[in-house]
Amino acid sequence: MTARTRADLESLPVYIPGRTIPGAVKLASNEVSAGPLPSVVAAIADAAAGVNRYPDNGVTALLERLAARLDVPRSQVAAGCGSVALCQQLVQATCGRDDEVLFAWPSFEAYPLITQVAGVRQRTVPLRRDHSHDLPAMLDAITAATRVVFVCSPNNPTGTAVRRDELVAFLDAVPDGVLVALDEAYHEFVTDPAVPDGVVLHRDNVGWDNLAVLRTFSKAYGLAGLRVGYCVAPEPIITALHTVSMPFSVNSLAQVAALASLDVADELLARCQGIAAERDRVRAELLAMGYPVPDSQANFVWLPLGEQTAAFNNHCLDHKIVIRAYPGTGARITISTPAENEAFLAAARSFPRPPRSAG
Numbered sequence: 276m277t278a279r280t281r282a283d284l285e286s287l288p289v290y291i292p293g294r295t296i297p298g299a300v301k302l303a304s305n306e307v308s309a310g311p312l313p314s315v316v317a318a319i320a321d322a323a324a325g326v327n328r329y330p331d332n333g334v335t336a337l338l339e340r341l342a343a344r345l346d347v348p349r350s351q352v353a354a355g356c357g358s359v360a361l362c363q364q365l366v367q368a369t370c371g372r373d374d375e376v377l378f379a380w381p382s383f384e385a386y387p388l389i390t391q392v393a394g395v396r397q398r399t400v401p402l403r404r405d406h407s408h409d410l411p412a413m414l415d416a417i418t419a420a421t422r423v424v425f426v427c428s429p430n431n432p433t434g435t436a437v438r439r440d441e442l443v444a445f446l447d448a449v450p451d452g453v454l455v456a457l458d459e460a461y462h463e464f465v466t467d468p469a470v471p472d473g474v475v476l477h478r479d480n481v482g483w484d485n486l487a488v489l490r491t492f493s494k495a496y497g498l499a500g501l502r503v504g505y506c507v508a509p510e511p512i513i514t515a516l517h518t519v520s521m522p523f524s525v526n527s528l529a530q531v532a533a534l535a536s537l538d539v540a541d542e543l544l545a546r547c548q549g550i551a552a553e554r555d556r557v558r559a560e561l562l563a564m565g566y567p568v569p570d571s572q573a574n575f576v577w578l579p580l581g582e583q584t585a586a587f588n589n590h591c592l593d594h595k596i597v598i599r600a601y602p603g604t605g606a607r608i609t610i611s612t613p614a615e616n617e618a619f620l621a622a623a624r625s626f627p628r629p630p631r632s633a634g
């Protein structure tokens with residue numbers, strides 16, 4: 276006897292995690308390179324003694340804390356097993372057969388995966404020439420079947436962020452019945468004042484009851500290994516997220532670590548500002564070398580190297596630097612400590628064929 280799996284599984288895109296090579300500098304997964312602060316490690320260690328018990332399914336303490344911090348009612352926040360799980364829950368809560376999910380491309384690789392696993396259709400809209408979201412074109416691409424639009428800002432892998440005026444115009448024009456999922460996984464690295472804070476847009480809600488803002492503890496808060504993210508949205512969306520969530524999806528160590536990280540948020544966010552300053556420095560150096568580099572508001576930079584991507588990736592690997600290559604498209608490099616960034620810049624400098632700002 277054999278088991279019969281879904282016929283479409285083989286056509287599913289494979290999520291490619293950043294590679295880990297012993298001894299190499301890892302700039303492939305957009306993690307922060309510094310480990311958790313000692314107080315966070317201590318909180319996790321304390322909580323370890325209680326893991327024979329199930330976690331708090333309501334994630335009560337963390338959600339209360341987030342609601343107070345973000346100045347939103349407790350009923351407008353949900354937590355999930357990473358914000359990736361919340362993306363999936365949003366699709367599951369809104370899409371049935373024949374419905375559609377819309378997103379820009381290239382963007383976060385989990386979107387096509389989630390969409391196909393849910394068995395619904397996807398529609399993509401290319402980024403503009405400057406590698407930013409083309410929101411007017413995305414608006415035009417909405418059909419009667421569209422239920423969710425993912426807007427990733429800053430966008431993974433290009434680092435570009437949508438501006439307030441563009442996003443507000445988009446939200447004003449999106450038809451009724453379409454959820455806009457604003458994925459702000461890199462929000463804490465944004466320095467451009469023209470880039471809106473999704474939670475503020477949510478609080479100022481001027482009639483969009485279809486906006487869900489996604490954030491995570493994985494990047495700025497350095498808890499990628501524990502899997503916890505959150506969503507801020509109007510209450511009906513939060514209720515729907517709960518309805519489709521797996522029981523106990525946010526584990527007890529993650530809940531405790533997220534709370535302990537909020538205790539030291541000032542220090543962690545100052546660290547993000549340091550990374551943002553390094554990002555701007557690295558970008559300026561790359562531009563000076565002749566690489567075309569879009570303006571990044573995240574903790575990584577994007578090199579649209581096209582056909583040269585594989586050669587660039589191999590060159591970096593020869594220098595024991597692991598970056599994230601998107602074959603035929605470009606390379607994404609996570610910003611790390613100044614020393615590791617320098618190691619990358621040295622490799623970029625010695626790459627034999629830097630493109631001359633081809634665009």
Ligand SMILES: *Cc1c(COP(=O)(O)O)cnc(C)c1O
Nearest residue numbers: 357358359383431460491493504
């Ligand atoms: C890293 C990332 C996430 C976060 O994922 P978690 O599941 O919270 O670790 C979400 N969206 C984007 C665009 C990302 O790059």
